[in-house]
Amino acid sequence: MKSLILSKLLALSLLACTGLPPRTFDSPNLPTSPGERAVDAGSDAGTGADAGAGADAATDAGAGADAGAGADAGVPIGPPDQGWSGSIATDYLTATRYRRLVVEVDYVRGKAPNTGALNLLKQRLEARCNKPDGITVIVDTEIPTQATTTWRLADLRDLERQHRSRYTAGDTAVLYLLYIGGGYEGDTSNARVLGVSHTGSAIAMFKDAMSESATVLVTGNVIEEAVIVHEAGHNLGLVGNGVAMQRPHQDAAHGAHDTSQSCVMYWAVESSLVSQLLGTVPNDFDADCIADLRAAGGK
Numbered sequence: 001m002k003s004l005i006l007s008k009l010l011a012l013s014l015l016a017c018t019g020l021p022p023r024t025f026d027s028p029n030l031p032t033s034p035g036e037r038a039v040d041a042g043s044d045a046g047t048g049a050d051a052g053a054g055a056d057a058a059t060d061a062g063a064g065a066d067a068g069a070g071a072d073a074g075v076p077i078g079p080p081d082q083g084w085s086g087s088i089a090t091d092y093l094t095a096t097r098y099r100r101l102v103v104e105v106d107y108v109r110g111k112a113p114n115t116g117a118l119n120l121l122k123q124r125l126e127a128r129c130n131k132p133d134g135i136t137v138i139v140d141t142e143i144p145t146q147a148t149t150t151w152r153l154a155d156l157r158d159l160e161r162q163h164r165s166r167y168t169a170g171d172t173a174v175l176y177l178l179y180i181g182g183g184y185e186g187d188t189s190n191a192r193v194l195g196v197s198h199t200g201s202a203i204a205m206f207k208d209a210m211s212e213s214a215t216v217l218v219t220g221n222v223i224e225e226a227v228i229v230h231e232a233g234h235n236l237g238l239v240g241n242g243v244a245m246q247r248p249h250q251d252a253a254h255g256a257h258d259t260s261q262s263c264v265m266y267w268a269v270e271s272s273l274v275s276q277l278l279g280t281v282p283n284d285f286d287a288d289c290i291a292d293l294r295a296a297g298g299k
């Protein structure tokens with residue numbers, strides 16, 4: 001009964017979004033109202049088919065499926081940082097509850113993060129987050145080679161559960177990054193997903209997809225630097241998905257993204273189309289995003 005109602009609600013939320021142009025390379029963290037978020041978080045109606053259906057809303061459905069996987073509908077899994085992406089933005093932005101920030105990075109063998117990308121992430125977080133006791137990036141666990149070639153949200157969550165060592169607690173907020181090979185269930189023949197911010201505190205980075213999206217002009221490292229900041233931006237509540245906009249700049253057709261191509265939160269930054277669509281790949285927040293983060297207690 002419960003899941004039937006949720007399925008209906010999910011169907012309604014999908015229906016409400018049918019005006020959107022088809023795309024599947026979006027991050028799955030785009031519910032834009034608390035109501036939708038609640039439905040997504042609790043639903044087990046999302047399937048691989050949903051996630052591949054070609055609309056943001058479908059990708060949302062995939063995310064929702066995961067958020068609810070392994071738990072009763074509506075009940076977050078484990079610690080409170082497992083809600084929707086952007087749900088704990090103020091924990092990262094302010095020092096009110098957490099004076100420190102730790103970024104834990106696990107990676108599958110052969111898919112290790114680029115050091116430059118991790119350094120840039122740290123720099124961007126330091127520029128925006130009030131963490132008087134510091135921000136630390138810890139490259140933690142090398143995970144054995146995985147047989148999975150197409151990752152579903154549920155698979156990402158399973159791997160995280162097996163290897164993640166740190167959760168927000170005490171005086172320390174935690175952001176978790178998982179570097180993997182293969183592709184995402186939302187990939188299409190036209191566009192591959194480069195990264196997803198799939199819970200309030202977790203990001204998956206698709207190392208192969210980033211490397212293979214490189215061109216002569218745009219290297220894999222340049223793409224990785226942009227994607228890592230982009231996904232973290234979703235965890236900080238951008239755009240309009242956890243922190244309020246001070247001025248309209250959300251690209252509503254693309255979900256929680258910025259209308260500006262010169263902002264790291266532009267939708268194409270997390271798509272394999274990035275090097276085709278953008279001559280210069282942005283890797284920092286623009287003035288609108290910075291204003292939003294400041295208004296929510298960031299720097």
Ligand SMILES: [Zn+2]
Pocket residue numbers: 026027230234256257267270
């Ligand atoms: Zn995004």
Ligand SMILES: [Zn+2]
Pocket residue numbers: 258260263264265285286287288289290
């Ligand atoms: Zn922006």
